[in-house]
Amino acid sequence: PVFVKRAKTARDNNRDLGLCRVLLAELERHQDAWPFLTPVSQKSVPGYRKVIKKPMDFSTIREKLVNSQYQNLETFIIDVNLVYDNCEKFNEDNSEIGRAGHNMRKFFEKRWTELLKQT
Numbered sequence: 134p135v136f137v138k139r140a141k142t143a144r145d146n147n148r149d150l151g152l153c154r155v156l157l158a159e160l161e162r163h164q165d166a167w168p169f170l171t172p173v174s175q176k177s178v179p180g181y182r183k184v185i186k187k188p189m190d191f192s193t194i195r196e197k198l199v200n201s202q203y204q205n206l207e208t209f210i211i212d213v214n215l216v217y218d219n220c221e222k223f224n225e226d227n228s229e230i231g232r233a234g235h236n237m238r239k240f241f242e243k244r245w246t247e248l249l250k251q252t
């Protein structure tokens with residue numbers, strides 16, 4: 134039978150936040166995370182704010198998670214993907230930071246599908 138969508142419980146949200154914590158910890162310690170650990174500084178990267186309208190980085194995501202600014206897994210994943218989309222927009226694919234972004238996106242997609250598969 135078609136499975137009826139049940140209402141999201143507080144338990145679901147707590148499980149989601151646990152997943153966000155696990156995922157973010159893994160992203161932060163990945164060897165290719167270094168370009169994304171802190172906000173891109175306008176000083177050392179002139180023009181960045183002109184090109185990238187919604188900057189995002191892992192430390193900002195960490196802060197939002199700590200301040201309960203993510204209601205669920207979806208809003209968390211939107212911010213993580215924003216890090217990678219910004220990176221693709223600003224950097225050549227064949228550059229050190231461009232490649233790091235592709236590696237990190239691939240790693241993230243693999244891990245959250247694995248974590249979501251485990252019931």
Ligand SMILES: Cn1cc(C(=O)NCCCNC(=O)c2ccc(F)cc2)ccc1=O
Binds near residue numbers: 178
């Ligand atoms: C995502 N993005 C990043 C940069 C960029 O230059 N970002 C600063 C890198 C310098 N940061 C480090 O080297 C570092 C930081 C923390 C750490 F623990 C170890 C090393 C430029 C364009 C762009 O699109």
